[in-house]
Amino acid sequence: MTGGGTEVLFPIGHPKYTAPEVHLSSIFVKSGPKVDIWSLGFIVAELALGKKLWVDLKLSQCIRKVISLLQCDGTVLERLAREHNCWETYEQLPSDLKDFIAACLNVSPKKRLMPKDLLNHVLFQSIQCPKEKFTAKVYNSVQNCKLQKPLLSERKLQEIYYLWQLAGGDVQSELKKQGLIRTKAPILSLPTVVLLEGTLFGQVRDQTSMLDLRVVPLPLDNLYQRLAHLPATSYYPLVEIKSDIIQTEQQLDAATLPLIIRERDTEYQFHRVVLYDRLLTGYPYKKASILKEARKDVPPIFRGDIWAALLEVAGNMEDLYISIDKETPTHMDRQIEVDIPRCHQYDELLSSCEGHKKFKRVLKAWVVSHPQYVYWQGLDSLCAPFLFLNFNKEYQAYACFSAFIPKYLHNFFLKDNSAIIQEYLAKFSHLIVFHDPALANHLASINFIPELFAIPWFLTMFSHVFPLHKIFHLWDKLLLGDASFPLYIGLSVLEQLRDTLLESGFNECILLFSDLPEIDIERCVTNSIELYCSTPRSVTYRQHELSLATSDSERSQLEISPITVAELQSEFCPRISAADVLDLLDMNHAKFSRPKVVVVDIRPPDEFHRGAVPGSVNIPYSEDAQISCLTRHKGKIMVVAGSGRGPHACEFSRRLVGEGFSRVCTLHKGVQVLRSTNILVVPNAM
């Protein structure tokens, strides 16, 4: 706990009983068994001589005495006996005891014996048990508890405590049993009269409010029992198995249960804890495995570390964090100070005084270390989950926070972020149109735009919207997704409100968002993942997203290119890239048995007949063009392709959405962008 005495500012042990070498060294000698042996010898000496030694000495004299023992002619015990006038007692001591004390009180730490050697001392010969019997006993007891005790006790204390709590352990109730928790209201323990000198009358001083050094062992029987049937191998799960013969995936009984139940299942959590403990020790080399396991779930005890791994936090963040100036007052201090005491204050940690201080440091550190950004309200909410999970590792909270923002909220905290937010919300609208035309049509008809409700959603990645326990489950999955994933979460939240929204007018809708009903997070994430998987990537393309990949130029002309926010907002449906259309057309039938996409070509027939996408439907644009022939393609992604620029594709796609078609999008740059790909054919030849 104290790093052998090196991590605390005070010497460990009573000076009188401390070995002389400890007093002599200017820096603390690491406490260790040899120092303890000296203390043991000294205590035995006192017992043997029947006298407390150096009773009335001051501290400094006492230390001098100990040091003086370094220069004594006979044994230390002899000297002590002489000094205290008990030579007679000394003489009468059995020789093996004298020898034992001498072995302990050897002034040279090198020559002083170690505990295991001392155990072989003649003094203990009579009480030593035969070796074989002892081992047999141990073996038997190990057998009896099926290896549980020793194996479990090898786990880290925090893990055992975590599992102990899951198995029903409760420190509060244990302390209550010992009478260590005050059950009286504080006002009832106030004294009736207090004299100026400090004497109290009227109430017996409450013992529970005083320092109590009692050690209360927590009973582990319950936990042992729960884990009793587990084989020893579960304590050492195989992390990497090369052989195909051994089944790698050990299916746990609880794995299919709802998340909330899995998190409370002692045995399931035990397996997760043991596994993750090994994986995290291997981070960053085990990053891929951590990612894979995180898809299943994240055990609450390691959430902070797992998130850090998912955010690819690595390197010496502690020194970096320490080097950031978090103290010098800045102009955003007032705002941070008024925001922190309002942020997730139902939580004990975040509402504590220490929590507020940490909170302020982490936020300031982020603002100071990112001069291109400014403090926006909402950053506090965003920071809260990281701080909560890394409460005693501020630097990790900072590191995760700093890694999270560019990944999901790139440039959201610029002084002028309007372009970024407008693009984001426009994309969100497009996504609603793409997946839920009925809802989109309704919202459009009452002029209900995402600007009215979704800014706090995305600016804080829902951390301003949901309580912490929900954010944890939401972000567990969010962190596995890319920068577009939050849009799908937003859509899933809307889906849960869908029925109410559809039958509400503007005011009822906005009220619904101001006082959001319960959202089922597990359903929400499952739904988000489904939506994510069924949406072409280019539909959620954002030019303000932090782009990492640089695509080659030949392909890049098939990708989406930036358009203005005004253009984006004026369009009702999302655009799709030619590259995604090619992918979905799947000309070689490599992926799908039937194409997932139908291209609706709205060019005039003569243009269409000069070259069109195979399988495409030609509906030349006019205001009342017949679209009934598209009904049989319902469910497919419908790509409206015009001839490049011009509003026709947008107008036509809007009409399709109005008719209730889902997954409608327009082809970015029109049909001619596909010319270079050589897939266009003359329709007659199809």
Add this chain to the structure above:
Amino acid sequence: MANRGGAQRPNGSTQGKICQFKLVLLGESAVGKSSLVLRFVKGQFHEYQESTIGAAFLTQTVCLDDTTVKFEIWDTAGQERYHSLAPMYYRGAQAAIVVYDITNQDTFGRAKSWVKELQRQASPNIVIALSGNKADLANKRMVEYEEAQAYAEENGLLFMETSAKTAMNVNDIFLAIGELKQFEILLKNLSKENYLY
């Protein structure tokens, strides 16, 4: 807008009338805008009311004499950075409550600039009320009552010191706005029927 009560009698009686209007709260962050609304709408108070991002929307219906008044309240984010969003909420608002914190002089300065902006940008017949909130913390007062009142008179604002915590003047300030609006509507209707001008 609000006069869907049918024909008005010359004496201005407005039996069974429903009056509905949009009200926006503006002011520096943490002065108590959300708390005022929460007190008025739900009669609740949270010591650590969460900060508002973007805006929140609430409604409250009250009866004034024989008129049902429905408040549609937009509660906005206080941080200066969210300023660019504010026009979206005060545009078309018929009333505004500009809030400051009596224990903080800066918030009063900020309230003044909100008033200026409203006078310039909002609809011309908007009713503006000034609320000196946190009146329960009078021992920490930094903005004198007289100072704020003088300012309010100069600019033709309704003025009250309020406390969302103790509920002091909270209903009063909303109702005062309601009455003013009602009176305004009355005047308008009267003028329509050529009793004025």
